[in-house]
Structures are given as C-alpha cells and as structure tokens.
Amino acid sequence: DVKVTQSSRYLVKRTGEKVFLECVQDMDHENMFWYRQDPGLGLRLIYFSYDVKMKEKGDIPEGYSVSREKKERFSLILESASTNQTSMYLCASSYLGTFIISNQPQHFGDGTRLSIL
Amino acid sequence: SQQGEEDPQALSIQEGENATMNCSYKTSINNLQWYRQNSGRGLVHLILIRSNEREKHSGRLRVTLDTSKKSSSLLITASRAADTASYFCATEYKAAGNKLTFGGGTRVLVKP
Numbered sequence: 001d002v003k004v005t006q007s008s009r010y011l012v013k014r015t016g017e018k019v020f021l022e023c024v025q026d027m028d029h030e031n032m033f034w035y036r037q038d039p040g041l042g043l044r045l046i047y048f049s050y051d052v053k054m055k056e057k058g059d060i061p062e063g064y065s066v067s068r069e070k071k072e073r074f075s076l077i078l079e080s081a082s083t084n085q086t087s088m089y090l091c092a093s094s095y096l097g098t099f100i101i102s103n104q105p106q107h108f109g110d111g112t113r114l115s116i117l
Numbered sequence: 118s119q120q121g122e123e124d125p126q127a128l129s130i131q132e133g134e135n136a137t138m139n140c141s142y143k144t145s146i147n148n149l150q151w152y153r154q155n156s157g158r159g160l161v162h163l164i165l166i167r168s169n170e171r172e173k174h175s176g177r178l179r180v181t182l183d184t185s186k187k188s189s190s191l192l193i194t195a196s197r198a199a200d201t202a203s204y205f206c207a208t209e210y211k212a213a214g215n216k217l218t219f220g221g222g223t224r225v226l227v228k229p
Contacts, residue, residue: 004159031215042205043160043219050215058216090159094215101147102215103167106207108152108159 003027006091006109014117019078021112023091030096032074033106034058034066037088049074050096081116088113123206127224136193138223140206141186147209149182149189150217154203163191163204196227 007022025032033048035058045058047066055066063085067075074093078085092106124139140149148167152160164180166173166189173180179192193200203224207217 033216035219040221042221045216045218048216092160097215100212102209102213103148103165104215105150105162105165106160106217107162110159111157113157 004091004093004107004109006089006112008112009110010113010115012115012117013078013081015081015083017078017081019081019114019116021076021078021089021091021114023074023076023093023109024072025074025093025107026072027093027107028071029093029107030071031094031102031104031106032068033092033094034064034074034076035090035092036060037090037111043090046076083116086114086116123204123220123223125223126221127226129226129228130196132196132198132227132229134196136196136200136225136227138191138204138225140189140191140220142189142206142208142210143187145211146184147211147213149180150207150209151178151180151189151191152205152207152219154205154222156202160205193225196225198227198229201225201227 004025013019034046035043037043049055049068065077089112091109094104094106150165151163154160166182177194182189203222205222207219
C-alpha cells in the first residue's frame with residue numbers, strides 16, 4: 001500500500017515564525033501536492049511538484065513556498081506564519097501519467113492541523 | 118475556484134439504506150474521482166471514472182458520469198455505520214497537468 005507520511009498531526013506556532021511541514025511518500029511517485037482544507041472552502045491546492053526541484057503554483061500560493069530536493073520528500077514552508085494560515089494541511093502524491101492527462105488517483109497523508117497563535 | 122460542487126451538503130440515513138450524492142462540474146474533464154474522508158484524517162481514493170466511461174462499480178459503490186450534463190453521482194448501497202464520513206468529488210479538467218479540483222464535499226451520517 002502507498003504510504004504518505006506527514007511529519008506532524010498537530011502543530012502550534014506563533015505569528016511571524018518560519019514553519020516547515022514535511023511530507024514523505026514511499027511509492028516513487030513523480031507528483032506531490034500540498035493542499036489546505038478549511039470549513040466551507042473544501043481543499044485548495046497550494047503548490048505541486050512533478051519532479052525533483054520542479055514546482056508549480058496552485059490556486060493559493062501566497063505566503064507559502066515549497067522544496068523538493070529528493071523525489072520522496074516535499075516540504076511546505078510558511079515564510080512568516082500568520083493567523084489566517086491556521087488550517088488543516090494535506091499532502092498527496094500520485095504517478096505522473098502524461099503532462100496532459102494523468103488519470104491517476106492521489107494518495108493522501110493524514111494531514112497536519114496547524115494553529116498559528 | 119471550486120469546479121466540482123456536491124449536493125447535498127449533508128445526508129443522514131439509517132444503516133441499511135442507500136446513500137446518493139451528486140457532483141456537478143463546469144468544464145471538460147479527463148476524469149472524475151471520488152474520495153472519502155473520515156473525521157480528522159486524510160482523503161482516501163474510492164473510484165476514478167474516465168470521461169469516456171459512464172458507470173463504474175467497486176463493492177457497494179456505484180459511480181455514474183454524464184458528460185452531457187457535466188454531472189456525476191456516487192451511490193453507496195446497504196450503508197453501514199462505518200460509511201459515516203465526508204465524500205468529495207474531484208475533477209481532473211483537460212490540460213490540468215495532473216491537478217485535481219475538489220468540491221466542498223457531502224457529509225454522510227449513517228445511524229445504527
């Protein structure tokens with residue numbers, strides 16, 4: 001079974017801190033994704049990566065950056081945390097398919113519930 | 118913006134009954150996927166249906182896709198208390214480059 005592991009289930013940080021959320025997958029997937037999930041807003045894509053050192057902005061990249069130095073690891077960075085970044089963060093991975101069509105399911109970690117005080 | 122919209126937002130049924138939820142989307146897709154999320158957990162993939170398919174089954178799950186109406190439905194037959202969860206549809210729209218757009222979800226409560 002595919003395993004996507006997020007480093008923390010719960011995290012509490014202070015406004016202005018630099019926050020790192022880590023995600024590791026064990027299935028040699030090319031694609032990795034970071035979402036945030038908020039009540040009433042569903043899942044929104046922050047960033048995704050289809051290869052090592054490659055990244056693309058999603059729908060809400062402001063205030064975030066990412067790093068993918070190794071294929072299995074995708075990190076989300078909050079450069080200067082703010083209270084409006086309090087949310088559930090979900091990491092996912094999938095096979096690439098082609099760049100035009102994936103037709104692949106995404107596999108999710110259990111999420112990190114991040115609170116910014 | 119959300120491409121898929123689920124209906125209803127919430128559903129409460131008795132164990133043994135069937136649960137049906139619907140998803141509508143706005144533009145042409147490569148595929149549509151359904152996911153389940155238990156409270157406080159990540160999403161679990163249930164079924165992927167491609168744009169040239171009309172119906173797929175997996176155990177007690179049945180998914181239909183009507184591309185002319187830009188809609189899909191998920192049917193859970195003979196529901197169990199363990200089916201209590203939120204269900205999301207997600208669309209891979211054409212030229213998305215492997216990205217999915219998720220709807221807001223349907224919260225399903227199955228009462229024993």
